[in-house]
Amino acid sequence: MIGCLLSTNKPIGSPSKFNSGEALFRLQKCSFQHLRQIHALIIRTQVSQRHPSLLTHLLHRSLSFHQLRHATHLFHQIPTPATFTWNLIIRAHSPHDPHQSLLLFSLMLSRGASPDKFTFPFLIKACSSSNSICTGNQVHGLAIKTGFYRDTYLHNTMIDFYSKCGDWPSARKVFDKMPLRNVVSWTSLVNGLVSCGELQAAREVFEGMPVRNVVSWTAMINGCVKGGRPEDAFQLFRRMLADNVMPNEFTLVSLLLGCTELGSLRLGAWIHDFALKNGFQLDAFLGTALIDMYSKCGSLEAAKRVFHGMEEKSVATWNSIITSLGVHGRGKEALALFAQMEKAKVVPDAITFVGVLCACVHTGLVEEGCRYFKVMKERYGISPLLEHYGCMVDLFTRAGLLDDSHELESFAPLRSSNDILEAFIRASKELSLVGLADLVGSDDKNSDASVSNQGFDWEVG
DNA sequence: CTGCGGCATG
Structure with missing residues (x-):
């Protein structure tokens, strides 16, 4: 009822x-x-x-x-949140707004609530998300002072925190000193070594693990793929199956990345088949990885089939199919899908527009490219990145429009950002657009004021 | 009485 x-x-x-x-x-x-x-x-x-x-x-x-x-x-x-309630809200903020987590914690203390053993791992997570090594050390100290340090969860979180912040010695020290290690401790150590690029050392730790589960296998498989050794990843996958450990979505996504790196459509299709036969849902992550793999291994049609068969699509899913269509020379189709994406109320991000602008470049759609460059800023408030400028340079170069000094003037506002400027001059020189690099780099043509007040104008003709 | 850690897509 x-x-x-x-x-x-x-x-x-x-x-x-x-x-x-x-x-x-x-x-x-x-x-x-x-x-x-x-x-x-x-x-x-x-x-x-x-x-x-x-x-x-x-x-x-x-x-x-x-x-x-x-x-x-x-x-x-x-009115008076319990420690449990404070913990919930601190944890909820830690991935995307870690600073807020830390602020909430000081508020918690100032309102007289006491932290418990759950509070500290959440705070350390917030420090990892914001790369706050100093604050992490303070939290570490406070955990010791308040008697909550002796906790396996906290130790594991700290191993992860130190290795993500690039402090491998501290990560190792926490591991070596902890009285009770479990599979998560070992896996965190493996991942720590993977993220500092010590693939061989990671492999040694992995082989020495007393117990392995799907996450530890996946961590090592992922490490091999990221470290440019996809063959090793597949060898591990076979061993994992022989050990009767069932992969999960994370494992398959990593392996698909490996297929892409190998350029092996056959292997990629095998993983796809494996996923279907074993009842995996093609969620946004797995589906997007499949689209990307099929597209990069040369089967745009298979990529499209996966896309249209997906129920749950994320912004990355749309990005992936739009980019795929663009690089396969189907600019018009890519733009049509962008329109569908807007209609489906999925908010595009900077990467969407890299895909859209690339699609315009590959199909020679100069006016459309200029229009989307504007849409990006004006409708979605996305500031152009170097990649977007690169697309615009490509677009003009291919259309033979860069001789026109009027178009060159459009790049002048780049002078307002030193980072973009330097990279842009480098890119321009690589593209042999010496005239453009000179123009952007010169200091005497426009005053700073006129540059900073000038909006972008990509109108052609 | 609730809850904690390690692995993913462009």
Whole structure:
């Protein structure tokens, strides 16, 4: 009965029958839409005054829908958040807004709440996301001071943190000194060595592991692919299967990357077949990796089939198919898909526009290229990167328009950014566009003020 | 009473 109710988006009953038990029950399986209704009922019936933990349950549930804004709003409605509640909100911010996590932690301390053993791993995660090695060291010290340092989870997180920040000696020290190591500790060590490019050392640690699971196999497979040894990755994959360890989506994505590097359509199609036969969902990650593999191994048609068969598409999925069409010379189709992407309300990013502009270059669509360059800035607020300028240079060069000094003037605003400027001059020289490099590099043609106030204008003719 | 760590796409 209730299940029926939950599967629709109808309003959920009268406030008079609403109590905390019912609220909890409904929260278990509700949609985000329902969650907002339950929230409204909790407020209207004031049931949270007798059951303050209800708001935390609500917060927890909204985080399971990745609704960080909603969760943050909820959090600020909780008068005295419990440590558990602070932990939830600190963790939720750590991947994308790590600075906020750390701010929330100081707020937590200033409001008199005490951290527990869960708090510290979340803080260290925030430090890894923001590459804050100093803050990480402070958190490390505080964990020792408050007696929460002796914890395997924390040690594992710290191994990961130090190796991601490039402090391999500290990562190793944490590993060597920890009293209890598990498969995660070993895997973190393998990954640490992979990210500092010590593939051989990573392999030695991997071979010395007492126990391996799918994540450890995948870490090593991924390391081989990233380290330019895709053959080794496939050898490991065979050993993994012989060990009766089933791969997951991560494993297959890494292997597909290896197929791409080998340029082996046969091997890539085999992985695809393996995924289908073993009941893998073609989610956004796996599907996108397949599209990329098929396209780069020469089968645009197979890439398109995968794309159209995918239910869950991310911005990367769209980027991948648009780029594929572009480099295969199907500029018009690429632009048509970009239009579909906009229609599907998927917000394009900087990489989308690299694909779109490349498509224009490969098909010689000069006016379209200029138009999208504008759309990128004006509709989506994306500042052009070097890649985008590179596409525009290509576009003009191929159309034979770079002789026109009027077009050259359009590059003058590049002078406002030293980084872009230097790279651009290098690229221009490589492209033998010496005249262009001179123009961009010269200091005496326009004053700084006129340069910084000048908008881009890519109109041609 | 809830929860923690390691692996992915352009």
